[in-house]
Amino acid sequence: MAGLPDGPERSRIRQDIVCAWLPMADRLAGRFRNRGESMEDLRQVAALGLVKAVDRYDPGRGNAFESYAVPTVVGEVKRHFRDHLWTLHVPRRVQDLRNRVRFARQDLSQTIPGRPPTRAEIAAHAGMTEEEVRVGLEALDSFSALSLDAELSGAEDGYTLRDTLGSADPALDVLVDREAVKPGLRRLPEREQRILYMRFFRDMTQSSIAECLGISQMHVSRLISRCCERLREEALRDGSADETAEGPAKAAAGRS
Structure with a gap:
């Protein structure tokens, strides 16, 4: 495809390549299931990343297409989460800390049964400071915002977040x-x-x-x-x- 000029034949080959690699894009999209986005939307985003990989891949560099396409597709899906699914804008650094803390907790949960890992244990495992872990832990619960009319857990009388807000003192x-x-x-x-x-x-x-x-x-x-x-x-x-x-x-x- 890279050696052909723009035209019907190049477009046909391009489409064949995309269709051949779509199963890989679907598998990569599956890594991000259960994170607040439907699988159909994730597949579409991953397919877009695959199309970008096909158009930008340079076989003259000697690298296999898969080694270029996988990070391109994954990056497109992560960018989708970063740009569209956070209720509030969160700095990229905080999002990265959130991911590192989440992966570290998943790893440690397999070796420390019966209790969640401490902040110090997460910091040691992920190579982070405890302050960075604190920020990452806070970001874990900040992916989406609750409505002010959401009833607080354990409240039996309809007590909502709005009821906890103060008002101007006259x-x-x-x-x-x-x-x-x-x-x-x-x-x-x-x-x-x-x-x-x-x-x-x-x-x-x-x-x-x-x-x-x-x-x-x-x-x-x-x-x-x-x-x-x-x-x-x-x-x-x-x-x-x-x-x-x-x-x-x-x-x-x-x-x-």
């Missing part, structure tokens, strides 16, 4: 404001501090506060308004002062 929105008014709160008279505490931390009504302190509700309302306005002005003034002080400091840092 208190974070007022965190800066609360920290800003703390110094001003400490400077208020004790009675005003007590009034604000009862109103905003104990959620008491103005009538209840007035009754507790023996003053009128109108007086409580005026005190709350006056204290809040004072705290607001002090917080804004302190914030402006901090920004003014930061200006020369940043300029000095830039010059240094």
